[in-house]
Amino acid sequence: MICSCLKRTLLFCIVLAAGVARAEQSLDTIIIDAGYDKQTKIAIVPFRQGPEFSKEQPMADIVAFDLARSGQFAPIESDNMLSRPTSVQEVFFRDWRVLGVEYLVIGRTGIDSLGNLNVEYHLYDVFNEREMITDKITTTRNKWRDAAHRVSDKVFEAVTGIRGAFSTRILYVLALNAGSPDATYRLEMADADGERAQTLFNSKQPIMSASWGPDGKEVAYVSFETGRPAIVRQNIASGAREVLTQFSGINSSPVFSPDGTRVAMVLSRDGNPEIYVMNLADRSLRRVTRNQVIDTEPSWSADGNSLIYTSDRGGRPQIYRQDLTNNFVERLTFQGDYNARARLLPDGKHLIFVHRENGIFHIAWQDLERDDVRVLTRSSMDESPSLAPNGTMLIYATQDRGKGILAVVSIDGRVKYRLPSSSGDVREPAWSPFLDTL
Secondary structure, three states: OOOHHHHHHHHHHHHHHHHOOOOOOOOOOOEEEEOOOOOEEEEEOOOEOOHHHOOOOOHHHHHHHHHHHOOOEEEOOHHHOOOOOOOHHHOOHHHHHOOOOOEEEEEEEEEOOOOOEEEEEEEEEOOOOEEEEEEEEEEOOOOHHHHHHHHHHHHHHHHHOOOOOOOOEEEEEEEEOOOOOOOEEEEEEEEOOOOOOEEEEEEOOOEEEEEEOOOOOEEEEEEOOOOOOEEEEEEOOOOOEEEEEOOOOOEEEEEEOOOOOEEEEEEOOOOOOEEEEEEOOOOEEEEOOOOOOOEEEEEEOOOOOEEEEEEOOOOOOEEEEEEOOOOOEEEOOOOOOOEEEEEEOOOOOEEEEEEEEOOEEEEEEEEOOOOEEEEOOOOEEEEEEEEOOOOOEEEEEEEEOOEEEEEEEEOOOOOEEEEOOOOOOEEEEEEOOOOOOO
């Protein structure tokens, strides 16, 4: 018998898309709820920027907020700074040691003879009085925020040893006037901090299950624009769209392989929801699972040789891994009566997924070697987790005061922030791979 819980999982996004409230904007200012107990104290001195950038948000503010939302840094207020250097000659380490600052960032911006934006910046280790980074970014003038996020990425990596993910983007689904004859559904793309949202696709019918191509240049999603589900592939830059499948029944959960040559998906073309893999070169389909139960929500291992998916073959929704070279299947989750929507961390040794505890859905983390499970979130109806490409944070959909919002939590559960929308519900986030936005 097909488990009713897993049926709800398959239809979850459709139900949400039909029930969201009116929305006029995308995401608001991030609300930081928690960070690490011992945050690194850092000073991001206001960059020197001329009147030609008067309409831009100060670059130092963007960098400081990026680092603050990582939960690992505590930028000091500019009003508390004893000096405001913008060049190497103006740096006096004693001004920062007395404030307990561990790291210092200074910079300046300008326009060169070709009209390009130039950003010069330096990172210093205050206690050891040494320069860690000296760098110059040259890009087009309209990439102000991209340049700021690049500075944040470099500073984060230099201090933590982990590649920064501030230059990434997120996808999410937004609905306008849902439930009315004027309902419109949007696939939105925004910076990872919620800024610069833009619409990739509009439809009078629901959109669901968006995912990124590994190069960040294309997306796949499910569209109901014709009245029946279809898996669509879309180029972000050109907007060109291509229908990959539109079989009778279920067409859902498209996910690109790590090398971008294949797409895993769920189809019921043979009468039962099963996992398939499409070769994009010739559109051939390989059926991966063969069961009289529901197999759904596939994701890939980093090497592209295995699929992780949800199945109720054991009577309840649990996570399984299947080797695509020999079809060997192993069950990965055993704690709890509901585990679904799993994603492997980049190291391949840990898993994040939706986990039901005491009737409430949370996001959980599991060590696959030790079977250790840790619940990361404690909000209501936590769903659709998606990992940052550096594996340190994940974004997910949840509820706040009865309204759908997006939230972010660190893999250890200690850092939390929210990306609310003042004008409606947002759902089904997907974090991009690393991007070269400059």
